Amino acid sequence: MNKKKGGKIAAVIDIGSNLLKMRICQLRKGEIVSLDRLQYPLCLGHEVFTEGKIRFESLRELSGILQGYSEIMAEYGTDQYKVVATTALREAKNRAYVVDQLKIQNDMTVEVLEDDQEKTLIYSEILSSLQTMEQKKIGNALISYIGAGTIGLSVFDGKNMIFSQNVPMGALKLHDMLGNIQEETEDFYVVVEEYLESIMGRIPLPQVEGGLQSLVLTGNEIELIAKICGVEPENDRYIIEAKQIKNLFKEVRSLSREKISDRFGIEEESAELLYSALAIYVRLIQCVKSNTVIAPKVDLWFALMKQMLIPKSSGEYFEHVRVNAISCAQAMSRTYNANEKHTENIRKFACKLFDKMKGTHGLDKRKRLLLELAAIMHDCGHYVNAKDHLSSSFDLLKNIDLYGMTDEEMHIIAYVARYNEYDVPNFDDIAFVGLSEANRLVVSKLVAIFRLANALDKSQMQKLDDIKVRLERERLIITGESDQNLYLEKWAFEQTAPFFKEVFGINPELTIKSKML
Structure with missing residues (x-):
């Protein structure tokens, strides 16, 4: 595979909690064009959220996949690349050993992003997306990124952010922490709702004049939820009715992951996260007046790619x-x-x-x-x-x-x-x-x-x-x-x-x- 005609080629590798992803892009006439996209399922989040560290078997698997990614980058003639890790590696007790071994075995320097670094990069893309909407439609907004292990919350007053806080609770972590209770009760969703309330209900969201008028959400599960709700993206964002999300949660909250998987034709791992993500979304909907949820199609990789390709x-x-x-x-x-x-x-x-x-x-x-x-x-x-x-x-x-x-x-x-x-x-x-x-x-x-x-x-x-x-x-x-x-x-x-x-x-x-x- 020869290097394609055009500008610089860059790659972003994201070591996430349940996926190892790589994007290869090129700058052409001032636009970032995607050349390749790869992802590989990993269970790093499960290991860290239940055992506190990453197993060396998983490290060897991670190292092997990264070796394959390196070869693909070489085939494209990649000029520069960045490897980042988020919640799973950030919270792993043995993260120093993992980062060290990846440097030795793969000659890759992994940047472990802190909560605020990760969320701010994503928020910057969200605000860029919102700029194309009429300001009065958005008004005061609660903006949230729901990750596998953390939830980022910010309040936007129509001009700037006026509040930012990260909660150590995401879709995957919520499932792993409370999963054992699911076997013991048919009303598991009540446990999840009570637990979420004990955390989310204590966050001191600022009181803004006119209240919070909009809810802007993004995260790994939003595309799946939009697809199930039959919502197509417009201008790179989904507009989903709040009642559709609430009804979907009511539909899945009493089902096992096997039944969720069968009903919507998705993997069982995705079914687990769908349930947890919906529980978080429904709780956030309670914080705002809006009847719709705005969900821009933004990702961490794009914010990082921009910084490499557009000086x-x-x-x-x-x-x-x-x-x-x-x-x-x-x-x-x-x-x-x-x-x-x-x-x-x-x-x-x-x-x-x-x-x-x-x-x-x-x-x-x-x-x-x-x-x-x-x-x-x-x-x-x-x-x-x-x-x-x-x-x-x-x-x-x-x-x-x-x-x-x-x-x-x-x-x-x-x-x-x-x-x-x-x-x-x-x-x-x-x-x-x-x-x-x-x-x-x-x-x-x-x-x-x-x-x-x-x-x-x-x-x-x-x-x-x-x-x-x-x-x-x-x-x-x-x-x-x-x-x-x-x-x-x-x-x-x-x-x-x-x-x-x-x-x-x-x-x-x-x-x-x-x-x-």
Whole structure:
């Protein structure tokens, strides 16, 4: 098989919970064209969700199939490829051994995507799909991706995401966890509904004006459900009546997997997942006002393929993450009654300092985003505990889901947000030492900038509405204009300046000019 005429050829291999999939595509006249699509059934999810790890027999099978995929990529003359894994490998206790063996045996580097990374890539494709629909038709929407082992939930306000959370419960995991009870009761569906309610009913979906008007769902089982309901895709999306999904669930909820398989002519493994997925879909339908479910035909592989074949799409994706992460952070900050004028003011100051120091701190735009998010959310701890609000902010931020942010990044954000004019990172603190050396350095740099910015609005009264920043050799000169009393800000600035100098070797100086002059 010769390399076809056209642009670059790329491949995405997705090691999922029950399927090993590969897509090979080529860029032709700016469009991504599919050349080949392969998939192979694997039971990694069953093993991990019941035993906690992947068996070496399964690893050998996985390695053998990947060897075959490598040969097919070579036949197509593939220029680049990416291998990703999701829930099953992410949750496997022996994931390090599996990833290591695949590197040794197949010379493949497997990127194990975190929950937020996986869901954000899919959400970006969902929002691209929704852009072609009339905005008023969608309004406030609950957007969900139902995977084999996790459910991603986000709330869209018509412009941006304002909430994002992942639930460690998917169609396959739900079945594997409760499957044993099925033999003991004819009312198994009641058990499933009660269990789902105990998890889903506690998720603090934001109260939006007018309520949640639309439900946008996607996942591995949606095409099968649409097919059974007799719904054909239009503009690469299915529009399914909510009552059709409810009726289908009523039809299958008392049937065994063998009977579901016979009735719809599907594999028994698919029958198991169909039941679990429908139970989740029906529970989500209860959260919205809409009588229909919008189900775009989107997949993880396409988002990854775009980033490989269309260079500008990586920048567009980062901007998508930045805008929506900030939107979610601002919504969360409001939930915890933070002073929004203060947080936005120091966010502005922190960004100015960061940008002026670019040649000195050596940090990229992703770290700038972490600084912005820390500035927006640093005051949330007051809601929990005014006496020890810094620790409360830290504990709160390190344990939340924020759109597009990894667990590691949330830890960095939490550390940056927990320091004020009295506190600096302590290299004797066991928790801080637990960070990698690279991340300790990142935290120290961001903290030095954040504390300086925070000091400039210590009174939280925005006495300085703007600043000018100039870097001159070993001096960082910050100038502002105000006719108000800034003794508190000057005092806080003096407290934070020594650590800034310790980190960067640059002395910050603050000059306040009168507006009357």
